[in-house]
Amino acid sequence: MSTPSSKSDEAFGASSSDDVALDSTTNESWIAIEPPMPPRNIQVISDLCSEPPSFSAAQFDIVLRRQHQRSRDGGGVKKAAIPSRFLNLSDTFEFSGWGTLSRIELDPSDISYGEKCIQDGRRAKTLGQFTASALAGNAVLGSVFYALPAVVIASGVYSPISLFIATLVLFLWRPIMEELASALPFGGAPYTYLLNVSSKWLALLGAAMLLLDYASTSVVSAATAAAYLSGEVSLPFPAYVGALLVVVVFTIVSLSGLRESARIALVVLSLHILTMLALFVASVVAWARTGNSLIHENWVMGRGPLRAGHIVGEVFNGVCIGVLGLTGFECTPSYVSSIKPGRFPRVLRNLHYPAIFLNCLSMLFLLALVPLETILSGANVLSALASAAGKWLRIWVVVDAVVVLCGGVLTGILGACELSDRLARDRLLPRFFLRRLTWTHAPFVSIVFFALFCCVLYAASGASLSIVSKMFSLIWLAVMTLFPIAVLLLKFNRGRLPRQPRTSLTIVFSTLIIAFVIIGGNIAIDPTIVGYAAAYLVALATIFYVTMKKGRFVRWFLWIYDQSSSLNAFLWTKNWGHRMAKMMMHMRRQPVCLLVKTDEINRLFHKLLYVCENEETSRLKLVHFYDEEGGIPSEMEANWKILDEAFPEITVDLVLVRGPFNPLNVAALANRLQVPTTLMFMSCPGQNFSYPVADFGTRIISL
Template sequence: MAASWREKLHESIPKSRVPGQARKVFASHDTPGYGSMVSARPSLQDMEDIETSLNETNTSRTLLNELEATSISGNDILSSTFYVSGLVTLSAGKMAPVCLLLVAVVLWVFRGIYHESVTALPCNGGTYNILLDCTSKQVASVAAVFAVIAYITTGVVSALTAVAYLQTVIPDAIDLQTATILLLLFFCLLTNVGISESATFAKYVFVTHVATLVVLCVFGVLYMLANTELLMENLRSGYPEVDAAGVTISGSFWTALFYGFSSAMLGVSGFETSSQFVEEQAPGVFPKTLRNMWAGVIIFNPLLSLISFAALPVATICENKDTVLAGTAHVVGRWVHEKLHFPDHVEFGKMLSVWVSIDAFVVLAGAVLTSYVGINGLIRRMSLDRCLPQFFLKKNPYTHTDSFILVSFFVLCVSQVILLDSDVEALGGVYCYAFLSVMSIFAFGNILLKIKRPSLPREIKVPYSQSLLGLVAVVIALLGNILGKPELLTYFFVYFLIIGTLVLLMFKRVALLRLAYRILGGARGGGRTQPREGDPEQVALVGEAGDVEMQHDRTCLARLSRALKKVKDVPFVFFAKHDDLHMLNKAVLYIQANEQTSRLIIVHVASGDGEVDVAELGEHVKLLDLLYPKIKISLLVIEEERAFSPATVEWLSRQIGVPTNAMFISCPDENFATTVSSLRGMRIITSGI
């Protein structure tokens, strides 16, 4: 019996004559047929088996605890400590510590924004996931393009800075650009053979990194208190000249604050990392990771910048912007050596500098690995949602990894290294454009979440003023980077166009195939060479050629038609809790605007409570099927006593072969019987009733 209802659900009644469209002729690929109305009853045994399977999966999953989750995201955000001080000093001079402290305040604002948004929609994907459930797929994809560029530049900046710190240990043996490319290649090969970042590895790296920073801060504070001369001299220095849209202007307090704050936002890169793997974190861990990352930023970044001012002249900091902490550690270590009367052969200054450099290399290399892992998850999610070509989903037959994604990422990273000539300052500017765009879009998404999905349960609700403050602060920082480094917009838009074009082609492929079909179909009607009268040989030749050409045209048209059908013949599911024609129509309009499909299955789970008249619901679905002739709309009524549940969703996914990310619901409220996270990627596409 189960097979019969599935066959009926997928079969199509030909739309030979569409009511109200008698004079409109549709091509075969635009006439998917009429939908059907069927009912199905899951067996009690099937549902029990699925519930057992889901429970076993949930209990067997090893979720990340606070230290493990903080380590993965903390390695990313705290690795910026090694290069942000020098970059900020270039623009802010003596105001660098103040700018870094101001950025920490902005990050506190974003703690609440991320906490509210991600606990309302606790699925992996960060900005892309929030916008996917609050706006259209096109808007979410644009945000994802910014995130992809941010991942590319994170990997490149981390690799370059890691190699720069390694050069302080073995200066003559390493070429910066070559070593950076080799480091990127190493992690490309590593992830291609299936070795990804583990929580244990990340935990040891993070603990070692924090211990290194703590030791450097403790010794640095003692040094700063005992040696205030250079610090005071640096704090009395003037403000650096800045580039304002290509014009060099003299520095002032306000230029230092504005451009320094804009550059200092690079110091919070990686704050969004935790939202990318929230599904792998134990309950209650996510907000703790936000708190821990914020604590690391507000303590280490301003303090280490101030210590570097006590140890090095501003000019030296600017000259060695990529390895400021190694130089600071060397000066501080020599002072500790003198005060503690170490033997001369110990050279504690050099030892501390080498320690800091090796720690920088390891944690920055870990950030490169995080970029590979993060981009793999994001591109795979976008490919599953049909925002990117499906070949990205092909697995390596030997290692079962996503080699197309990983190798493409490596190629883009290498192109950026070569194009910007290994310039960390320029790469930092490109990264700021992408990262700040992602953060501003996230703040905007939080505002949309409040407006369009107000009934979604969430742990906290931040006021509109906090969301707006975060958005304004990030936009100001983005404006500062654009004014300070306008020439980098060219490089940024090159990568935006490369990735954005792929996404655009995916969204417009049906329109492009239709255009090709119409052009070829129109060309068939005219433009043929006519034979001269009275020339039988030419008549025969032209006739033969015409038949061949006609056959070729028919073959091309048939191929285009089959390609269109293949793209569109992917079913999507909308769960309708109520018989609301307005809501059903909104769902159809959303799917037509965002998905390239000609098949929609409206599913109603009838629990026997009698709240919904199934016959009337069927009439409404039939009406929608007539109103939208280019999409086949079917109704499936699932007779399940326990009503809608994750087990019902899983049963349906297995029965009709539709993944959960192709299933949609209207916005739930606090009375929703299950949690959004348990629905495993189902999309919210309309407001609740």
């Protein structure tokens, strides 16, 4: 057997000592006949005169020396020379085959499929500024029915000031949300924001918060609607049954599809705004008729000590509770992929200004026309305010409260559907979550499962609106904190990504500080909210982590089975090992793609590390698009072979695609390779990039 004494010897197949050398470690046997050794002086002169081997002859020298057993056609097993952790079972499932090199020219059928995908993505942007505003507007503007009494309890007669300050802080969040939506206009935000600017585990934590926020939005809205109705009329069933009925009814409504649901939400929101305007007009008339006597009595009763510290403390507590009157804003970015281009800033504006107007005026009229003890009792305060104009207006307000709160249930369902669709495309949820109804294209599996999750959440709280509301308050604040965190990571990790506008770091850090202060204030007011929120969040985050690392958990179970002789003894457990090995191989068989531009091995290496840390796969395809003018980078093939050897647990294929790198060809390649674009990873594009990043639908994993 020959020894690798030098690169030139190995490259040209020469042996240093034997007259006849047979290499038995390769797939092909070969014979190298060494000529007689010349005299020493002649050998020295020959070495001095000969030219060194060219780069083209020696570039694969080191790689070929170590890959004696590698087949030219790929396949085989990249078995590493390390001890196995399994005593009784084979560990071949932990290793993959050698990768292959392939050159692809996209067919007309692939191109037509890519064109269809691009057009479908653009046609999906069907929501204008008003229909998009309505989807979240019922949750944002409907919160007035349950937020006002809580603010009065915390802030007393200073509630209008607290609510005004609380609604103003949203001016800090709006440019942050606009920048994120401009850079990454994908559904399922802020999970997708974190997925593209940070690691997958942080994105999954955000997904757990977001799903819990959507569920609590639906449950709180449904339970409040049932409680509001039961406070006015005698129901033939308990209030919790009414809440469950509301969830079921709007689950059926959401099956009509996104566009129809948006139209229904717009009708509901229009009714609510008309109702509030009528209530304000009636309140102005009643205030003019009764005068300022009641507001003076409420002021004297609720002002407390006139000390600066006490007043500031009351106002601060009211601000901490008052921001919960803005719940629903976090749902808007979740369906930004369905909003027409350029409309998202208008959607935020359409939600923000009415929230300021409705919250502050409602609180002012309450203090002027409703006794303070009635407000503090937690009764249906807006219906009590409507009583000043007559019974007809009270009935109208009650009907509006029930309807608009039910619209908040729809907001949570639609937001959860966008999130589950993205999680399923990222293989964190089973693929059947992508199934849709034929006639409405509604994701019925996601809708049904989310409705069941809402029922479980409500039942786990003992059907207590108070417990769910406490959990909701902290989860909502945590979700709102994800936006400044995401934009900060966007600026640091993906600073080259084109976007407009760009938020200054002063606004970002100010928003973070305010968010943490408000979270601390809510915890100080009621420390029990931490326990409620943490319990649900830890449970949901654990489930998501298991789905992300499911292969690792199967491997642990397989090792326990291998080490336990008692499990192998029983007849009904005898085949568990083979079944778990097959299960793990099936999970890891699904491929992912790295879209690479250069052949720099350090960049390629870090991208492969990202795949190893964040994806459960044993099949990776390095994809490079090229044309005749630019050609293929000179060291692409050599570095691919090195990486294929460096990662024995992954089969690394090199795919060279003839054609320009654009959304059409990427979508066509996804069809050709049967890999969804959400599992194609690319580097961050720069300012001069010719295409919108949303048209690719790929994940950005590096600067």
